Amino acid sequence: SHTRREWNSSRSERLFERQKKLIPSGASSLMRTSSWDPYPLFIQRGKGSRIWDVDGNEYIDFLMAFGPLINGHSHPKINNAVKKQMRNGYLFGAPNELEYKLARMFMKFVPNQDRVIFALSGSDATFNAIRIARAATGKDVILKFEGHYHGLHDYAAISVESPPVVSGLRWFPRPLAYTAGIPSEVLDTVVVANWNDVESLERILKIRGNEIAAIIMEPIMANSSVILPDDDYLRAVRELADEYNILMIMDEVITGFRVSEGGAQKLYGVQPDLSTWAKALGNGLTISAISGKKEYMELIGNGVAYGGTYFASPIALAGALENLRLLAYNDFEPYRYLKRITRKMAKGIEEVADELDEDILVTWETGLLSFIFTKRKSVRNYRESIDSDWEKYKKLQRYMLRRGIYLHPDMFERIPLSTQHTEEDIDAFIMALRESLKEYREK
Numbered sequence: 001s002h003t004r005r006e007w008n009s010s011r012s013e014r015l016f017e018r019q020k021k022l023i024p025s026g027a028s029s030l031m032r033t034s035s036w037d038p039y040p041l042f043i044q045r046g047k048g049s050r051i052w053d054v055d056g057n058e059y060i061d062f063l064m065a066f067g068p069l070i071n072g073h074s075h076p077k078i079n080n081a082v083k084k085q086m087r088n089g090y091l092f093g094a095p096n097e098l099e100y101k102l103a104r105m106f107m108k109f110v111p112n113q114d115r116v117i118f119a120l121s122g123s124d125a126t127f128n129a130i131r132i133a134r135a136a137t138g139k140d141v142i143l144k145f146e147g148h149y150h151g152l153h154d155y156a157a158i159s160v161e162s163p164p165v166v167s168g169l170r171w172f173p174r175p176l177a178y179t180a181g182i183p184s185e186v187l188d189t190v191v192v193a194n195w196n197d198v199e200s201l202e203r204i205l206k207i208r209g210n211e212i213a214a215i216i217m218e219p220i221m222a223n224s225s226v227i228l229p230d231d232d233y234l235r236a237v238r239e240l241a242d243e244y245n246i247l248m249i250m251d252e253v254i255t256g257f258r259v260s261e262g263g264a265q266k267l268y269g270v271q272p273d274l275s276t277w278a279k280a281l282g283n284g285l286t287i288s289a290i291s292g293k294k295e296y297m298e299l300i301g302n303g304v305a306y307g308g309t310y311f312a313s314p315i316a317l318a319g320a321l322e323n324l325r326l327l328a329y330n331d332f333e334p335y336r337y338l339k340r341i342t343r344k345m346a347k348g349i350e351e352v353a354d355e356l357d358e359d360i361l362v363t364w365e366t367g368l369l370s371f372i373f374t375k376r377k378s379v380r381n382y383r384e385s386i387d388s389d390w391e392k393y394k395k396l397q398r399y400m401l402r403r404g405i406y407l408h409p410d411m412f413e414r415i416p417l418s419t420q421h422t423e424e425d426i427d428a429f430i431m432a433l434r435e436s437l438k439e440y441r442e443k
């Protein structure tokens with residue numbers, strides 16, 4: 001499927017024109033339309049690692065709905081679990097036994113959590129975790145890191161942007177609103193630091209540490225390309241948080257149930273106070289979770305309000321439970337497979353880069369990979385990662401599409417692999433990359 005094909009996307013174009021007249025920006029999430037030039041593809045169907053657009057083009061999917069689909073599209077076993085629940089009803093507004101079953105299963109993956117509670121989206125989870133931290137400490141300020149994405153609510157949509165903008169000193173960035181409509185009072189409750197930079201954090205905590213309720217971070221950056229933490233960085237943050245009586249929140253919305261069965265905290269052996277989970281927990285069903293230490297989690301219902309009509313719907317619980325069962329198979333065997341294909345993909349990209357003398361930096365962890373066009377040999381933070389060739393990636397994405405490879409045009413959107421991607425899918429990606437880079441040069 002790597003050869004250039006006749007490719008027509010006229011139906012997507014027509015549907016987008018029509019949709020823009022009724023739906024602002026043309027779709028119900030800007031990430032689905034932005035960077036797509038001149039229009040996004042309308043996807044009709046998915047199975048395993050494949051998707052089909054409304055013009056009948058088939059692709060190997062390397063976006064995977066921005067991360068959730070760890071077991072691929074329309075998995076038969078998850079389908080059965082969901083169908084079974086559908087016959088019994090969608091939603092009751094009452095506790096459900098499946099909630100306990102999923103909580104128990106959750107603890108098998110992340111055993112050191114005292115408590116877990118479910119929500120709907122990653123944003124719900126980070127919003128509520130931040131509130132719990134404020135309640136627990138009696139402090140108002142939140143520290144986040146430049147380029148880390150935690151959703152679009154007012155406390156998170158700060159100093160993270162595509163295309164990227166930065167302001168202020170490298171060690172002490174000035175908080176920038178990602179959107180209009182964030183009150184300046186809210187901006188004043190968020191402090192921004194440079195990630196992977198112990199000195200930045202130390203200096204900021206010296207100035208404002210006593211006002212800060214929580215440090216929230218992606219333990220592996222995955223929204224500004226994939227950036228791994230330096231050795232012992234997470235441990236240093238843990239120690240500083242303790243020193244200043246600050247809660248450490250790991251946002252494992254992308255890394256959770258993906259980079260290992262217990263997320264990045266298991267991989268790096270650092271225990272946060274609170275964690276947020278979403279995407280790969282539900283394989284595309286709408287469910288997220290907050291977990292953590294008893295003393296903080298038990299504030300829920302003891303001063304901290306919590307809830308939502310759709311939180312922990314039986315449908316999502318049933319699907320997530322089956323999803324985790326699949327991932328737990330044979331002592332978490334799927335993670336060994338995911339690691340193997342991710343490594344294969346990283347190596348393949350590096351070989352093509354060598355062969356064609358291209359400056360490409362590949363970063364990866366199990367099930368998660370990004371490649372960016374830069375001369376740097378490593379990238380450690382947001383300001384380094386944005387200093388790369390976006391336009392080239394965007395063009396390459398179009399050449400890849402025509403060869404049956406579906407990627408997001410925004411270079412910062414990482415590639416999440418699934419258990420349904422085969423070695424042949426990875427080979428097809430590598431061949432398409434080689435041909436697409438050659439085509440880029442010819443033009």
Ligand code: PMP
Pocket residue numbers: 066121122123124126149150151152218223251252253254278
């Ligand atoms: N945290 C992280 C690390 C994320 O990557 C995302 C979404 N990409 C979110 C939070 C927000 O999740 P949601 O889109 O489900 O609200």
